[in-house]
Amino acid sequence: MAKHHGHSHGHAGEHGHNHDLAPEDGSRNERRLLFAAALTTCTMLAEVIGGVISGSLALLADAGHMLTDSAALILAWMAMRFARRPADWKRTFGFGRFEVLAAFSNGLALFFISAMIFYEALHRMYEPVEVLGMPMLIIAGIGLAVNAITFLVLHQGGGANLNVRAALLHVISDLLGSVAAILAAIIILYTGWTPIDPILSVVITLLIVRSAWLITKESGHILLQGAPDSIDVREVSQDLVANVPNVQSVHHVHAWSLSENRHVMTLHALTCASVPPEQISAAIRERLKQAFGVVHATIEIEHSDCADVVGAKSCAKV
Structure with missing residues (x-):
């Protein structure tokens, strides 16, 4: 029998134009991400101001986390818009990988901010500073409310997209971070024991590291052609x-x-x-x-x- 080598280049769907979500779902997720980014940015600014006034590292740590969250949400929103662009002769598979790159970048940023918070927490354990419990409690309470709203907005997206799930991980960590800051404020108000502030900041850092690992692991696997x-x-x-x-x-x-x-x-x-x-x-x-x-x-x-x-x-x- 003579050799026969056929080469079939097939598509299950149009090449370069098949997306994870229907266009309508993608647009809704874009709006959710943009709204969540706006809420997170406003809360982050409030926590920075509250952290400086009260001297709370827990608030500043959560604000630092929310800074990366805000950047992550904006980057995710941009990635989702880029991913809708059609393929061309240079990028024959389109721009879908932009979303993966955005998620990977977000994960690396989380590792960086975690290291900064952990270093400052260790420093404050050895050299405690005065922390004002009431301003800390008020700002942390506002942060918790906004994070809860943001979580509900993104959760409606169903988590069908890597960037949406990454954003949800950020927001869940923010929720827990706000709870930690509230707990620290209550303890300081009733006992005056300020070391609880850097201790809970370390707890927040561990939450951030967990989120960073999950995001970079999944997006890195895709980038490595796994x-x-x-x-x-x-x-x-x-x-x-x-x-x-x-x-x-x-x-x-x-x-x-x-x-x-x-x-x-x-x-x-x-x-x-x-x-x-x-x-x-x-x-x-x-x-x-x-x-x-x-x-x-x-x-x-x-x-x-x-x-x-x-x-x-x-x-x-x-």
Whole structure:
């Protein structure tokens, strides 16, 4: 039998224009992010003023966290707008990765602000400063209310987007940070024990680090072309052989993501049947879309030996 190597470049959806969310949902999420950014910025300014007046590191720590949150929300909003831009000849997959870059940058910023807060907290443990409990309590209470509103606004987005989920992580940490600041203010008002302020600041820092780790881990995995969590490439070959007629074996499987929910795959498929390669590749693409959520697949159909791998399973000659 003569060798036949077909190359099928297939799409499950329009290339460069398939997005995680419908346009209407994407626009609503953009508005939610912008509204949340405005609320967070105003609260951050109030906490900076309150922290300076009261001398509270917990308030300043939460304000520092909210500064990164505000920048993160604005960056997420910009990323969502950029991601809607169509693909061009230079960026053939479009701008979806901008959202991933934004999330990764937000995570790195959280690590940086955590280190600053932790250093200042250690310094204040050794050299305590006076903290005014009542101004601290008032500002922290306002911060808690605004953070609760922001959380409800973003939570309505459903968390279907990496940037929205990253923003929710920021806001949840802010909520807990405000609770910590309120607790510190109450303790200072009733006991005068000011070390509780830097101690709870360290607690806030740990919350920030946790958020930073979750965001950078997920976005970094995408940037490193890691296989999506929903796809085990070891199972792809078995699944296609079992569910796509005329497919004898599958190899050279590579899977990655353009953005959080836009999965891409390339593979070689060996078939012994005299079925047109276009028909087999279409069936493979449909199975990849249904079983693994792959929106873009490049498939090489082989009717004999693999051109790239010696020893790949060959067809039995008849």
